[in-house]
Amino acid sequence: MINEQQNTAKTEQKNCKDYLLYSNKTAISSQRIEELLFDKDCRVLTFDTIDSTNLYLKKLAEDGANEKTIVVANHQTNGKGRLGRSFYSPADSGIYFSILLKPNIELKNAVNVTTCAGVAMCLTLEKMFGIKPKIKWVNDIFVNDKKVCGILTEAAVDSDTNKPKYVVLGVGCNLFVPKDDFPTEISDIAGSVVQSKENSIADRNAVIAHFLNVFFELCASLGSSEIYEMYKERMFLLGQKVKVMSSEQFEAEIIDINPDFSLKLKLENGEIFNLNTGEVSVRSLSV
Numbered sequence: 181m182i183n184e185q186q187n188t189a190k191t192e193q194k195n196c197k198d199y200l201l202y203s204n205k206t207a208i209s210s211q212r213i214e215e216l217l218f219d220k221d222c223r224v225l226t227f228d229t230i231d232s233t234n235l236y237l238k239k240l241a242e243d244g245a246n247e248k249t250i251v252v253a254n255h256q257t258n259g260k261g262r263l264g265r266s267f268y269s270p271a272d273s274g275i276y277f278s279i280l281l282k283p284n285i286e287l288k289n290a291v292n293v294t295t296c297a298g299v300a301m302c303l304t305l306e307k308m309f310g311i312k313p314k315i316k317w318v319n320d321i322f323v324n325d326k327k328v329c330g331i332l333t334e335a336a337v338d339s340d341t342n343k344p345k346y347v348v349l350g351v352g353c354n355l356f357v358p359k360d361d362f363p364t365e366i367s368d369i370a371g372s373v374v375q376s377k378e379n380s381i382a383d384r385n386a387v388i389a390h391f392l393n394v395f396f397e398l399c400a401s402l403g404s405s406e407i408y409e410m411y412k413e414r415m416f417l418l419g420q421k422v423k424v425m426s427s428e429q430f431e432a433e434i435i436d437i438n439p440d441f442s443l444k445l446k447l448e449n450g451e452i453f454n455l456n457t458g459e460v461s462v463r464s465l466s467v
């Protein structure tokens with residue numbers, strides 16, 4: 181059983197001698213990441229510039245790459261977001277990586293991979309930066325009311341079993357303020373973990389490795405009530421009115437999150453409605 185304290189304590193004990201968060205060696209390095217990983221089955225491939233780590237890893241997966249192949253880039257020219265959006269991925273400021281997984285799960289439970297990653301990223305940012313991030317359903321992480329991290333889970337389905345043949349989990353997190361700031365189109369919603377340009381010296385390799393260590397540990401209990409509780413504790417907008425953006429747009433209050441990670445909403449007419457993940461997003465009325 182994992183509880184958060186046990187998990188944090190275990191990770192802390194294992195991490196304290198190895199991780200040097202602030203160092204001058206901030207370039208992305210596969211060797212440095214692999215050195216810091218507990219799971220020696222992981223293979224890390226790094227790129228300075230790539231179109232999208234998800235796109236690249238999906239090609240590798242189709243060519244038979246092993247589970248726990250990880251692709252990391254310093255810069256993406258065509259970073260992919262959910263719902264066909266793009267993910268701004270400038271050089272030297274964020275962490276952009278994709279992980280190949282081959283979990284033996286039902287397709288409908290692939291959401292557990294996303295939510296597990298959301299919790300793992302919160303635990304990482306809490307531990308390494310001493311901040312309290314919030315998870316905006318289903319896959320965005322917010323700090324000071326700005327989105328700092330997005331998660332894109334893509335699954336290829338085995339037509340015989342209707343289970344995932346593989347899952348590519350993509351994570352993008354803005355650690356530092358980009359050199360040229362965020363483009364005006366996203367400057368109202370996008371933020372970074374470290375908000376002062378002068379402090380942009382955290383070792384991104386250490387942050388990626390910490391995330392991977394926590395994530396793989398949590399993955400051992402994918403779908404557990406412990407992960408659900410950790411997710412729920414960190415939820416953004418719980419108890420607030422939101423705008424639901426699907427084929428129709430409507431306003432509702434988020435009253436709870438169900439154990440299957442569907443959102444429990446109270447509609448304006450008082451009716452209770454469970455919203456599943458998929459082609460929908462929720463937006464705060466105030467942002």
Ligand code: BTN
Pocket residue numbers: 231232233234235256258259260261262263265267269275276277278320329330331332349350351352353
């Ligand atoms: C979202 O915010 O909708 C999800 C963003 C996911 C971005 C990451 S960055 C690494 C990986 N490669 C991509 O092209 N996308 C994901």
